[in-house]
Amino acid sequence: MSTQHRDYPATGAWHLGDPVGTRRFFSLPTERAVALDVGSTLTDVTVAYETWGTLAADASNAILLCHAWTGDSHAAGPADDGHPTPGWWEGLIGPGLAIDTNQFFVVCANVLGGCQGSTGPASAHPADGKPYGSRFPVITIRDIVRAQARLADHLGVRTWHSVIGGSMGGMQVLEWAVMFPDRVRSIIPIATCLQASAQQIAWGAIGRRAIRLDPRWRGGDYYDAAPGDGPWEGLAIARMVAQVTFRSDNVFSEKFGRELADGNADKSGIEMWDRFEVERYLDHHGDKLVRRFDTNSYLVIGKAMDLHDIGRGRGGVVAAVQRITVPVLSVGIWSDILYPSYQQREIARLVVEAGGHADYVEIDSPHGHDSFLIELDQVGRAVTSLLGKV
Amino acid sequence: MSTQHRDYPATGAWHLGDPVGTRRFFSLPTERAVALDVGSTLTDVTVAYETWGTLAADASNAILLCHAWTGDSHAAGPADDGHPTPGWWEGLIGPGLAIDTNQFFVVCANVLGGCQGSTGPASAHPADGKPYGSRFPVITIRDIVRAQARLADHLGVRTWHSVIGGSMGGMQVLEWAVMFPDRVRSIIPIATCLQASAQQIAWGAIGRRAIRLDPRWRGGDYYDAAPGDGPWEGLAIARMVAQVTFRSDNVFSEKFGRELADGNADKSGIEMWDRFEVERYLDHHGDKLVRRFDTNSYLVIGKAMDLHDIGRGRGGVVAAVQRITVPVLSVGIWSDILYPSYQQREIARLVVEAGGHADYVEIDSPHGHDSFLIELDQVGRAVTSLLGKV
Numbered sequence: 181m182s183t184q185h186r187d188y189p190a191t192g193a194w195h196l197g198d199p200v201g202t203r204r205f206f207s208l209p210t211e212r213a214v215a216l217d218v219g220s221t222l223t224d225v226t227v228a229y230e231t232w233g234t235l236a237a238d239a240s241n242a243i244l245l246c247h248a249w250t251g252d253s254h255a256a257g258p259a260d261d262g263h264p265t266p267g268w269w270e271g272l273i274g275p276g277l278a279i280d281t282n283q284f285f286v287v288c289a290n291v292l293g294g295c296q297g298s299t300g301p302a303s304a305h306p307a308d309g310k311p312y313g314s315r316f317p318v319i320t321i322r323d324i325v326r327a328q329a330r331l332a333d334h335l336g337v338r339t340w341h342s343v344i345g346g347s348m349g350g351m352q353v354l355e356w357a358v359m360f361p362d363r364v365r366s367i368i369p370i371a372t373c374l375q376a377s378a379q380q381i382a383w384g385a386i387g388r389r390a391i392r393l394d395p396r397w398r399g400g401d402y403y404d405a406a407p408g409d410g411p412w413e414g415l416a417i418a419r420m421v422a423q424v425t426f427r428s429d430n431v432f433s434e435k436f437g438r439e440l441a442d443g444n445a446d447k448s449g450i451e452m453w454d455r456f457e458v459e460r461y462l463d464h465h466g467d468k469l470v471r472r473f474d475t476n477s478y479l480v481i482g483k484a485m486d487l488h489d490i491g492r493g494r495g496g497v498v499a500a501v502q503r504i505t506v507p508v509l510s511v512g513i514w515s516d517i518l519y520p521s522y523q524q525r526e527i528a529r530l531v532v533e534a535g536g537h538a539d540y541v542e543i544d545s546p547h548g549h550d551s552f553l554i555e556l557d558q559v560g561r562a563v564t565s566l567l568g569k570v
Numbered sequence: 571m572s573t574q575h576r577d578y579p580a581t582g583a584w585h586l587g588d589p590v591g592t593r594r595f596f597s598l599p600t601e602r603a604v605a606l607d608v609g610s611t612l613t614d615v616t617v618a619y620e621t622w623g624t625l626a627a628d629a630s631n632a633i634l635l636c637h638a639w640t641g642d643s644h645a646a647g648p649a650d651d652g653h654p655t656p657g658w659w660e661g662l663i664g665p666g667l668a669i670d671t672n673q674f675f676v677v678c679a680n681v682l683g684g685c686q687g688s689t690g691p692a693s694a695h696p697a698d699g700k701p702y703g704s705r706f707p708v709i710t711i712r713d714i715v716r717a718q719a720r721l722a723d724h725l726g727v728r729t730w731h732s733v734i735g736g737s738m739g740g741m742q743v744l745e746w747a748v749m750f751p752d753r754v755r756s757i758i759p760i761a762t763c764l765q766a767s768a769q770q771i772a773w774g775a776i777g778r779r780a781i782r783l784d785p786r787w788r789g790g791d792y793y794d795a796a797p798g799d800g801p802w803e804g805l806a807i808a809r810m811v812a813q814v815t816f817r818s819d820n821v822f823s824e825k826f827g828r829e830l831a832d833g834n835a836d837k838s839g840i841e842m843w844d845r846f847e848v849e850r851y852l853d854h855h856g857d858k859l860v861r862r863f864d865t866n867s868y869l870v871i872g873k874a875m876d877l878h879d880i881g882r883g884r885g886g887v888v889a890a891v892q893r894i895t896v897p898v899l900s901v902g903i904w905s906d907i908l909y910p911s912y913q914q915r916e917i918a919r920l921v922v923e924a925g926g927h928a929d930y931v932e933i934d935s936p937h938g939h940d941s942f943l944i945e946l947d948q949v950g951r952a953v954t955s956l957l958g959k960v
Binding site for chain 1: 588608690708721765766767768769771772773775776778779780782784785803804806807810811814818823825826827828839840841842843845847848849852870873876877879907910937944
């Protein structure tokens with residue numbers, strides 16, 4: 181049937197490598213194991229990160245950027261051997277840009293559970309040196325933030341000037357303000373939510389099931405598979421779900437319409453597996469992802485997003501929001517079908533109702549959820565409007 | 571991993587049975603093979619149908635109901651051995667009801683390609699008596715409508731008083747008015763579209779890929795599999811995609827919130843495969859579907875929906891709409907994320923712009939696409955408003 185992914189790496193591609201380019205690695209001391217929120221603990225945890233600009237002597241100019249699901253520490257800069265993709269906010273970060281590295285010291289870390297240098301399911305288990313695979317525990321956004329806090333200690337950053345991120349990055353931003361209210365001076369959560377909704381969980385669950393259905397996933401222990409024998413089909417289907425929810429109906433219609441990529445509906449002979457252009461596009465994105473991302477990391481991070489709830493164990497969302505005492509700029513996107521803008525309006529509304537300071541800004545774009553990675557002018561204006569105020 | 575579907579039927583459950591209850595079968599004469607739109611031809615075609623009420627002597631009181639993706643001919647009546655589910659419009663059809671069987675002769679046929687009595691992939695291939703399986707051709711909505719036209723001939727119905735249906739049923743409704751303008755006196759397309767959009771195709775494609783990924787699908791030739799060894803996982807995932815798009819964000823949030831069905835996020839030990847309530851709900855619907863529906867029929871009908879385009883081969887949608895000369899009541903649902911209401915407004919708008927007669931009515935419901943199966947009072951009022959006018 182489907183052999184299109186046969187020349188992809190089966191194993192090893194995401195194992196912790198040497199520092200490359202601007203990427204650095206911070207290893208938590210073994211005696212300071214990361215206690216996990218809903219699982220066990222992790223020891224020998226490494227966090228991969230990159231920085232731009234120079235930390236001021238008083239460490240007052242540090243900004244933390246938090247990446248989304250399949251992102252990594254490479255927020256800016258070209259693609260190269262160590263970074264399979266260009267910076268996900270390339271054009272927004274640099275000297276004289278919206279996040280001005282002449283002024284700020286900017287940090288971005290690959291999340292715990294990831295596959296671009298930080299400890300994740302493809303990393304070596306300390307007990308036997310073999311990949312964690314199915315042994316990697318469930319983690320939460322709070323676990324990710326705790327690891328970032330360790331990194332901040334390591335870098336000498338007591339308080340972030342701002343913590344900024346979209347989508348899952350925005351979940352981390354919110355947890356930073358709730359977990360460490362004295363370690364942030366402002367936050368900019370973008371296209372995100374206070375807690376994952378049932379529909380968001382449902383989308384995540386579909387991708388999860390598709391991966392589980394892939395016989396090459398092997399219960400999560402596929403790292404010794406022969407080249408090309410990894411769970412790419414399942415991951416590609418999971419990515420298809422995400423990719424549709426990341427975009428919008430009208431942009432899909434404008435971009436792809438009903439064009440066929442294979443076969444021809446006007447002639448006889450169209451077959452079940454002949455594709456429309458939109459399917460080719462989704463295949464292309466699935467292909468791109470499986471070349472650079474580990475399937476188990478996709479599962480682990482997706483589960484962390486489903487478990488995201490700033491109210492959990494804190495008496496609910498309203499009580500948790502009361503801990504947010506710094507200025508908040510909540511950014512929404514009107515065409516976002518995955519994180520509808522009512523969620524970002526709610527962040528601002530609840531902060532204000534709790535006596536805090538919050539503004540809401542909406543990105544005017546038809547591109548759906550992904551607009552926070554596309555509409556850099558609007559994102560930049562929003563970011564600078566808050567950074568200038570703090 | 572996942573053995574939850576092990577006691578489902580693997581084979582035979584959807585083969586053509588004897589007439590049961592009110593269900594009747596019409597077999598097209600072999601010499602009148604159904605020429606297919608984009609494939610080959612089908613011979614020995616059977617159409618399963620049910621009727622309610624009595625055909626008038628002048629055959630002027632016949633209404634055709636067209637069912638949706640996983641529907642069947644059982645539009646009204648209780649579940650029984652021949653009908654695994656109660657009528658999909660139970661409560662709307664009967665003496666004194668909105669579709670009044672004291673007045674009208676009501677017909678509903680299982681679509682070509684289906685699995686509830688009409689010829690589909692699980693039916694016997696005339697060449698060898700074995701199930702078609704992978705040999706079943708791609709069909710289109712037009713093929714489905716042509717088979718219904720043969721049934722109308724057989725029943726002595728020259729002209730339908732009205733043709734009515736939602737979702738894929740609405741696609742058939744529109745094709746009836748375009749293909750056979752002199753055989754309909756009115757149409758009521760509900761929650762449907764003139765052509766499948768790129769986003770709709772994308773959702774369909776995801777389900778298709780999940781089925782293909784299921785090793786038990788066996789390329790479509792799974793009918794001789796051992797009991798419990800059918801492609802239920804793939805079909806269940808495909809159904810999950812559909813079920814999320816059939817409903818709405820706010821109703822999911824109200825109904826399920828973030829409740830866990832398994833595990834407990836406040837205690838340690840939540841696992842990757844512990845489910846939220848919304849996942850249990852989706853599992854439940856997947857389970858229900860695989861017990862009554864053939865996976866290959868799901869693929870064939872889904873492909874027909876993706877190929878739906880009333881403009882194909884007719885000079886485009888606007889030119890095709892000019893053939894619609896009868897009164898049209900287009901019904902939309904404001905909360906529908908799968909067939910957004912702009913599509914139903916467009917049907918009415920284009921008909922009027924072409925000089926025809928069309929009204930648009932919107933169902934006020936938060937329940938999303940499925941509202942046409944839920945909000946029977948509103949659907950009934952809309953239907954009677956047009957039936958009374960014709």
